Amino acid sequence: MKEKGLSQPGFLARLVGEWSGDLATFRVVWAKAMMWIFLVSDSFIFGCFLAGYAAARLAATEPWPDPSKVFALHIGEREFPLLLIAIMTVILISSSGTMAIGVYHAYHRRKGYTALFLLLTALLGLTFVGMQAYEWTHLIRDLGFRPWGNPMGAPQFGSSFFMLTGFHGLHVTAGVIYLLAVASRVLKGVYDRAGSYVGVEVAGLYWHFVDLVWVLIFAFFYLF
Amino acid sequence: MALRGPSLGPHLRLLLPFLGGEPWSEVPGGEQHQPIGVYLAVWGLLFVLSALSYLLDYFKVEPIGLRRFLITAFALLKARLIVAYFMHLRFERVGLVYAILLPPLLLLALVAILLPEGQYVATVRRLFLGGP
Numbered sequence: 001m002k003e004k005g006l007s008q009p010g011f012l013a014r015l016v017g018e019w020s021g022d023l024a025t026f027r028v029v030w031a032k033a034m035m036w037i038f039l040v041s042d043s044f045i046f047g048c049f050l051a052g053y054a055a056a057r058l059a060a061t062e063p064w065p066d067p068s069k070v071f072a073l074h075i076g077e078r079e080f081p082l083l084l085i086a087i088m089t090v091i092l093i094s095s096s097g098t099m100a101i102g103v104y105h106a107y108h109r110r111k112g113y114t115a116l117f118l119l120l121t122a123l124l125g126l127t128f129v130g131m132q133a134y135e136w137t138h139l140i141r142d143l144g145f146r147p148w149g150n151p152m153g154a155p156q157f158g159s160s161f162f163m164l165t166g167f168h169g170l171h172v173t174a175g176v177i178y179l180l181a182v183a184s185r186v187l188k189g190v191y192d193r194a195g196s197y198v199g200v201e202v203a204g205l206y207w208h209f210v211d212l213v214w215v216l217i218f219a220f221f222y223l224f
Numbered sequence: 225m226a227l228r229g230p231s232l233g234p235h236l237r238l239l240l241p242f243l244g245g246e247p248w249s250e251v252p253g254g255e256q257h258q259p260i261g262v263y264l265a266v267w268g269l270l271f272v273l274s275a276l277s278y279l280l281d282y283f284k285v286e287p288i289g290l291r292r293f294l295i296t297a298f299a300l301l302k303a304r305l306i307v308a309y310f311m312h313l314r315f316e317r318v319g320l321v322y323a324i325l326l327p328p329l330l331l332l333a334l335v336a337i338l339l340p341e342g343q344y345v346a347t348v349r350r351l352f353l354g355g356p
Contacts, residue, residue, distance in 0.1 A: 011318055018319035026320040036324050047331035051338045058342025061349045068281060086278050093274060097267035100310045104260055201312075208310045212303055218274075219299035223281045224292060 035202045039209045042171075046213050049167065050220060053160040060154035067222045070143070070152065071135070085222050088131050089214065092172075095124035096211040099204050106200035111186060114200055118183035121207065125176040132169045136162075164217055171210045178203055258309065266309045273298045 018025050026033050057064060068081035075083075102117030139145040139161075147162050149155040182203045191197045277298045285291045308314045313321055 015318045015322060018317055025317075026323070027317060028320060033320070036320070040324055040327055043328045044331065047328065048334065051331065051334045054335065055338040055342035055345075058339065059345035059349065061346055061353070081282060082278065086274075089274050089278075090271070093267070093270045096270070096306065096310055097263065100263040100267070101260065104258075104263060205311055208306050211310075212306045215299055215302045215306070219277060219295050223277055223295045 029196070029198045031198060031202045032205070035205050039205065042209065046167070046216070049164055050216060053164060053221065056156040056160055057154075060156045062154040064154050065150065065152035065157045070139070070145075070157075071222065082222060084131065084135060085218065088128055088135075089218050091124050091128050091131070092211050092214050095121045095128070096208055098124065099207045103201050103204040106186075106191075106197040109192070109197055111189070111192065114197070115183050115186045118179050118186065118200070118203075122176050122179040122183065125172050125179065125207075129169060129172050129176065132165065132172075136165075160221065164221055168210070168213055168217060171213070175207050175210050178206060262309060266305050269305060270302055273302050 067085075071083075071085050072079045072081045073083040074080075098117050099121045102114055102121060105113040105117060144151050145158050145161070147159045150158050182199060185191060185199065186197075191199055277295050280291050280294055285294075313324070
């Protein structure tokens with residue numbers, strides 16, 4: 001059965017049809033619907049953090065520290081602005097790519113490839129967390145950044161930074177553990193026995209969401 | 225609104241001849257999914273958009289308003305690509321799609337409240353606490 005694109009005529013009629021008549025509205029596996037509901041709630045958490053950061057930044061009377069300088073990497077004599085964050089972004093986007101390919105193989109029920117790409121995704125996620133730990137250490141120890149102040153300008157910079165990136169890093173860490181659990185289930189053949197690999201797709205939804213949040217943090221905190 | 229357009233966005237439509245295959249295909253069990261080329265194309269696009277955002281900051285493109293507008297536009301485009309293709313929202317039923325996409329729009333109300341609030345706090349601080 002071919003699903004129509006949303007732009008085709010009659011999508012409103014279908015929307016009404018799906019919500020009416022005591023039918024199952026979503027008709028997806030419950031795990032998928034539940035993960036989506038969790039992600040919607042999570043988007044509210046990060047949305048509130050970003051909105052709060054915007055308000056705090058607007059309310060700051062001291063100059064806002066320039067992220068390009070704060071997060072610069074020194075390689076030899078030269079200083080590369082924001083390079084560390086750019087590398088972290090590349091790594092997280094790559095992990096989203098490997099996750100998508102893992103889900104693609106899960107659709108085809110290829111156990112080995114699915115597990116391989118899940119582990120690769122987890123490894124990239126772990127790399128990301130490691131770089132973030134380095135970034136935090138450097139900022140706290142070498143540059144003297146604190147949640148209540150810093151030597152480079154507005155104290156709100158520290159509070160926003162540790163809140164946003166800390167919460168996101170927590171999500172990545174939880175995601176790595178989640179991916180490892182799912183990968184072990186794939187290898188044990190749990191999904192083969194259940195006759196469905198939807199668990200991999202649900203883990204993928206979570207992972208892509210973490211990537212999505214980073215896209216917004218990268219744009220609004222590091223580049224703005 | 226995200227997820228509009230033909231069954232594949234125009235940017236991917238241009239790439240499809242090089243990727244081979246229909247935009248989606250059936251596998252046993254009625255699951256729809258995309259050929260692996262679509263994932264790789266989206267991945268590549270995400271890289272390009274990220275690189276462009278980074279370069280905008282690197283060269284400090286002026287005026288700052290234009291830079292920020294482009295950074296925001298690229299971020300939203302990346303978000304749309306991730307949600308539509310990586311999270312398969314293009315292929316879910318509209319009932320689910322709208323249940324997911326509409327509630328977060330409430331956040332716009334929060335932003336609309338908080339931005340003037342931030343400006344106001346800054347003004348009051350300058351008035352009573354001094355400062356630039």
